[in-house]
Amino acid sequence: MKFRYDVVIVGAGLAGMRAAIAIAEKNEDVSVAMVSKTYPTRCHSVCAEGGTAAVFDKEDSLDLHAWDTVKGADFLADQDAVELFVSECPKEILTLDAWGCPWSRTEDGKIALRPFGGQSLNRTVFAKDRTGFHEVHTLYERILQYPNIEIFSEYFLTGLIVENDEIKGLTAIDIKTGELTLFEAKAVILATGGAGRLYGFTTYSHNVTGDGMAVAYRCGVPLKDMEFFQFHPTGLVPSGILMTEACRGEGGYLLNKDKERFMKRYAPEKMELAPRDVVARAMWKEMIEGRALEGEHGLYIALDLTHLGEKKIKARLPLIREAAINFAGIDPVEKPLPIKPVAHYTMGGIHVNKNCETDVKGLYATGEVACISIHGANRLGSNSTSECLVFGRIAGENALDFVLNKDFKLVKEDEFFEEERKIEEIFNKNGSESPYAIKKELNEVMDNYLWIFREESGMKKAVQKIKELKERYKDVKITDKSKSFNTDLIYTIEIGYMLDLAEAVAVCALFRKESRGAHYRLDYQKRDDVNWLKHSLAYKTADGVKVDYAPVTITKWEPVERKY
Amino acid sequence: MEVIFRIKRFDGGSSYWDEFKVPINMTVLEALFYIKENIDSTLAFRAFCRMGICGSCAIRINKKPMLACETQISKLEKETIELEPLKNFNVIKDLVTDFEGFFKKQKLAKPYLIRKSKGEIQQTPKQLEEYYKYTLCIKCGACVSACPVAKRCLGPAPVVAAHRFNRDSRDEGKEERLKALSDHIWHCHFVSDCSEVCPKNLHPAEVVQKVRLEVLKFNLGW
Amino acid sequence: MSLNTIAFYLHRITGVVLSLYLCMHFTFLTSLKTGDYERLVKASKEFFVLHLLLFLACIYHGVNGIRLVIHEFGYMYKYRKILLYLTFVITFVIWVLFCWKVIK
Numbered sequence: 045m046k047f048r049y050d051v052v053i054v055g056a057g058l059a060g061m062r063a064a065i066a067i068a069e070k071n072e073d074v075s076v077a078m079v080s081k082t083y084p085t086r087c088h089s090v091c092a093e094g095g096t097a098a099v100f101d102k103e104d105s106l107d108l109h110a111w112d113t114v115k116g117a118d119f120l121a122d123q124d125a126v127e128l129f130v131s132e133c134p135k136e137i138l139t140l141d142a143w144g145c146p147w148s149r150t151e152d153g154k155i156a157l158r159p160f161g162g163q164s165l166n167r168t169v170f171a172k173d174r175t176g177f178h179e180v181h182t183l184y185e186r187i188l189q190y191p192n193i194e195i196f197s198e199y200f201l202t203g204l205i206v207e208n209d210e211i212k213g214l215t216a217i218d219i220k221t222g223e224l225t226l227f228e229a230k231a232v233i234l235a236t237g238g239a240g241r242l243y244g245f246t247t248y249s250h251n252v253t254g255d256g257m258a259v260a261y262r263c264g265v266p267l268k269d270m271e272f273f274q275f276h277p278t279g280l281v282p283s284g285i286l287m288t289e290a291c292r293g294e295g296g297y298l299l300n301k302d303k304e305r306f307m308k309r310y311a312p313e314k315m316e317l318a319p320r321d322v323v324a325r326a327m328w329k330e331m332i333e334g335r336a337l338e339g340e341h342g343l344y345i346a347l348d349l350t351h352l353g354e355k356k357i358k359a360r361l362p363l364i365r366e367a368a369i370n371f372a373g374i375d376p377v378e379k380p381l382p383i384k385p386v387a388h389y390t391m392g393g394i395h396v397n398k399n400c401e402t403d404v405k406g407l408y409a410t411g412e413v414a415c416i417s418i419h420g421a422n423r424l425g426s427n428s429t430s431e432c433l434v435f436g437r438i439a440g441e442n443a444l445d446f447v448l449n450k451d452f453k454l455v456k457e458d459e460f461f462e463e464e465r466k467i468e469e470i471f472n473k474n475g476s477e478s479p480y481a482i483k484k485e486l487n488e489v490m491d492n493y494l495w496i497f498r499e500e501s502g503m504k505k506a507v508q509k510i511k512e513l514k515e516r517y518k519d520v521k522i523t524d525k526s527k528s529f530n531t532d533l534i535y536t537i538e539i540g541y542m543l544d545l546a547e548a549v550a551v552c553a554l555f556r557k558e559s560r561g562a563h564y565r566l567d568y569q570k571r572d573d574v575n576w577l578k579h580s581l582a583y584k585t586a587d588g589v590k591v592d593y594a595p596v597t598i599t600k601w602e603p604v605e606r607k608y
Numbered sequence: 609m610e611v612i613f614r615i616k617r618f619d620g621g622s623s624y625w626d627e628f629k630v631p632i633n634m635t636v637l638e639a640l641f642y643i644k645e646n647i648d649s650t651l652a653f654r655a656f657c658r659m660g661i662c663g664s665c666a667i668r669i670n671k672k673p674m675l676a677c678e679t680q681i682s683k684l685e686k687e688t689i690e691l692e693p694l695k696n697f698n699v700i701k702d703l704v705t706d707f708e709g710f711f712k713k714q715k716l717a718k719p720y721l722i723r724k725s726k727g728e729i730q731q732t733p734k735q736l737e738e739y740y741k742y743t744l745c746i747k748c749g750a751c752v753s754a755c756p757v758a759k760r761c762l763g764p765a766p767v768v769a770a771h772r773f774n775r776d777s778r779d780e781g782k783e784e785r786l787k788a789l790s791d792h793i794w795h796c797h798f799v800s801d802c803s804e805v806c807p808k809n810l811h812p813a814e815v816v817q818k819v820r821l822e823v824l825k826f827n828l829g830w
Numbered sequence: 831m832s833l834n835t836i837a838f839y840l841h842r843i844t845g846v847v848l849s850l851y852l853c854m855h856f857t858f859l860t861s862l863k864t865g866d867y868e869r870l871v872k873a874s875k876e877f878f879v880l881h882l883l884l885f886l887a888c889i890y891h892g893v894n895g896i897r898l899v900i901h902e903f904g905y906m907y908k909y910r911k912i913l914l915y916l917t918f919v920i921t922f923v924i925w926v927l928f929c930w931k932v933i934k
């Protein structure tokens with residue numbers, strides 16, 4: 045099969061859908077295909093709970109939002125991008141309002157705000173605790189109204205076709221039929237989300253395997269700041285399902301086994317609402333030092349919401365309550381919830397500038413798959429959905445400008461056959477290794493050596509172990525030899541992607557000899573601005589990961605010590 | 609402790625039952641992954657968020673359409689558990705059904721905010737609560753599976769979506785929507801099983817009756 | 831099959847049976863001539879049991895129909911389960927009363 049669209053967007057999450065709408069709103073004649081491996085309403089963005097940051101409070105200012113973001117990022121964010129970002133957030137919220145997003149409201153009918161970690165003032169717009177769900181549905185509903193957006197659901201991206209540093213199209217497996225499909229395009233926007241399933245204990249959906257990053261990386265596009273992975277303080281034990289930061293924003297406490305609000309020792313001013321890296325580290329320290337509680341699934345910390353009362357919990361955190369009852373058998377109205385830090389956000393991603401452009405002409409990346417970078421070494425809660433909206437639109441508009449008055453570049457038959465051959469090769473694999481066993485071991489490596497506290501010897505082991513797993517992956521066995529809906533094949537390809545990404549994470553982490561934001565090393569506990577105030581860029585080469593560095597853009601805010 | 613999963617399989621040609629032993633202390637979805645990763649990797653099912661919000665994993669568990677991710681095996685209190693794909697959808701493979709038609713039908717009900725006015729929008733919490741409940745549809749297809757007439761008509765989900773916007777104070781497109789529904793809303797026979805199975809408790813059966821009356825009034829010009 | 835679905839199918843089936851019967855019944859009635867009293871009595875004796883069952887179908891269809899109309903007009907949704915059970919109970923009670931009456 046072969047299709048041809050002016051712009052092909054891969055990924056129908058918040059970022060991808062926002063990009064599609066941005067194009068269709070401005071131009072009715074440009075054809076857009078939105079290709080994704082799930083139906084749009086099933087993307088991972090529906091899981092976002094707590095909210096979306098934007099300046100609405102009268103006391104608040106864009107500069108303050110930018111400063112909080114830069115400080116939260118431990119000064120690794122590009123400040124020009126951050127300034128652009130904060131200035132566009134409020135518009136996006138109002139746009140979504142006009143498209144039907146059921147934002148929570150104040151009594152006088154205005155959009156309500158709640159506090160989130162690392163914010164100087166209340167800045168998180170929300171729709172109960174199902175913000176992402178409502179945003180996704182709002183965008184999806186909007187998309188139904190544009191005739192020039194075609195939705196291709198359950199198509200799995202396998203490769204980009206690039207010639208002379210210019211994009212020509214991509215290939216994707218039509219999961220329903222198993223056929224490899226060619227999409228010719230003048231521009232491609234990658235919006236495939238993060239890579240959270242690298243970790244075993246994670247808040248992410250099953251399908252967040254970093255495909256877009258890996259595919260671009262294999263085409264020679266560098267990945268930026270992959271060592272920075274966010275750990276969210278409150279993942280429900282044992283499933284890892286997120287208990288949103290809004291639990292603490294609404295007034296919840298973190299307690300150790302002595303019922304002490306231990307955050308007072310780590311962040312006396314912000315307490316539970318310090319940025320996530322700070323809180324997660326504090327919790328991990330409590331756990332290591334024997335002050336955690338212990339249950340049938342091991343150590344945990346208590347998230348106490350009982351004092352908020354049933355009324356508030358029902359009104360503000362209904363999803364949390366439902367999830368806690370369904371998945372942990374505990375009603376937060378009655379008892380504290382067992383939680384511990386959990387892998388939650390991929391700060392790194394495809395290296396793009398603030399126009400979402402990669403070094404390949406016509407190839408854009410936006411949303412969690414991209415690293416622009418506004419989150420630097422640590423993302424502030426609720427900045428990511430805003431990022432998807434703001435930079436989704438920017439990517440769409442830039443791609444639109446790019447395709448106007450441009451011709452298609454033909455994809456040669458050989459180029460397509462080459463992609464087909466690669467997939468055939470995997471499909472026919474009949475070795476002795478179970479892909480699922482490899483994935484399990486990969487998760488263990490990541491959970492053990494690239495977790496909240498890192499050190500040289502562990503990371504070296506991780507690099508070594510990932511190399512071994514990559515070798516073993518060559519001898520993998522695909523049992524399912526049928527064409528239609530072959531998830532055995534899809535999962536196996538995903539695991540291949542994850543191995544590449546894990547290697548980039550491990551190598552970049554090993555090289556960065558400092559502690560910054562979410563990357564905390566026991567052997568280098570201080571931030572080192574002299575040597576390490578720079579972005580890592582990982583390139584895939586024949587002999588492994590090559591790491592290069594790029595400067596951080598600083599406009600207004602020189603790095604200072606980070607205290608909360 | 610273990611239980612037996614009897615799974616209705618379909619390989620594109622024929623369908624047959626398969627049995628697996630799985631541990632009891634997990635959700636149905638976790639057990640499906642357990643089978644896929646340890647026993648039979650050809651088993652196909654859909655699963656994404658595993659927290660009851662993406663709507664991918666609705667299947668029939670002991671005949672009742674449910675979300676596999678939200679269902680603890682132990683709570684089913686059975687030693688043998690039957691898993692089948694949703695009814696009223698074409699089966700693609702094993703527990704995976706074709707949702708293209710479902711999403712196409714959704715579109716017929718104009719499930720989006722129609723608003724021409726510009727300018728700042730206000731909506732009080734009370735106005736929000738008027739429709740909020742109906743925003744919670746995760747489009748899992750459980751209601752369609754439970755409905756004996758859904759295959760040949762719109763099915764409950766799109767009507768709920770239309771109702772959600774009809775009640776939204778920001779919306780200006782109720783008439784348009786009622787007109788669009790005029791040709792599609794009469795097939796309901798109030799079996800009301802959709803209300804019994806909806807994992808988000810949206811009571812589609814009630815909504816359909818309400819919308820039908822609205823369409824009726826609209827058409828009669830009352 | 832849930833009781834809801836059973837009620838649904840019963841409603842369809844009784845509907846079809848009743849319309850078929852009505853057709854036959856009207857044909858029969860219009861074919862009657864003066865003095866056919868004997869034929870009439872004979873037929874009603876021959877089909878006695880069938881008639882009892884037909885009446886059961888008729889009551890069910892009627893009572894269930896009323897239930898559906900109530901719901902369709904947006905009433906008593908909350909009591910849908912009770913109403914469903916009641917439909918069967920009422921049908922049965924009316925039918926027993928009827929049988930008792932005709933047999934006596």
Ligand SMILES: Cc1cc2nc3c(=O)[nH]c(=O)nc-3n(C[C@H](O)[C@H](O)[C@H](O)COP(=O)(O)OP(=O)(O)OC[C@H]3O[C@@H](n4cnc5c(N)ncnc54)[C@H](O)[C@@H]3O)c2cc1C
Nearest residue numbers: 055056057058059081089094095201237411412426428429
């Ligand atoms: C549990 C949880 C809660 C969160 N809560 C918040 C919050 O409160 N506030 C906030 O700001 N952020 C939050 N985040 C982060 C935020 O949700 C994500 O960063 C954001 O939703 C990412 O959106 P996206 O559009 O980039 O990607 P996604 O929503 O992940 O979408 C990716 C899309 O790409 C498609 N895709 C992926 N791979 C392929 C492939 N190979 N081929 C084809 N298609 C593919 C998928 O099908 C999907 O449609 C949360 C994250 C988690 C895990």
